[in-house]
Amino acid sequence: MCDRVAIIEHGRIIDMDTPQRLVERHCPERTVALATDDVGAEERFRAMTGVEAVNRNDGRFTIRGRGDDFVSEVDSLPIRESDPGRDFRTILPILKTFF
Numbered sequence: 432m433c434d435r436v437a438i439i440e441h442g443r444i445i446d447m448d449t450p451q452r453l454v455e456r457h458c459p460e461r462t463v464a465l466a467t468d469d470v471g472a473e474e475r476f477r478a479m480t481g482v483e484a485v486n487r488n489d490g491r492f493t494i495r496g497r498g499d500d501f502v503s504e505v506d507s508l509p510i511r512e513s514d515p516g517r518d519f520r521t522i523l524p525i526l527k528t529f530f
Contacts, residue, residue, distance in 0.1 A: 458524035466518045
């Protein structure tokens with residue numbers, strides 16, 4: 432755990448801040464994973480503004496997109512009413528280190 436992180440490229444510091452602020456600046460993409468049996472879900476996900484990818488594996492979806500309200504918009508789709516209590520989670524971006 433650290434309070435500040437520096438991103439170094441070719442020996443030069445290109446950004447430095449708290450890990451959370453660096454993630455917000457450099458990882459604008461958000462990912463939502465959910466399970467549903469709704470046959471029209473994939474079409475609704477693909478029609479959303481900001482969606483970059485929709486992957487389906489059986490009744491499980493992974494939706495990637497951008498925007499401050501992306502996760503809220505996915506959660507507010509009518510699908511949630513038809514499948515109450517189904518698995519819904521966000522996958523948070525992280526800073527990775529390479530050695």
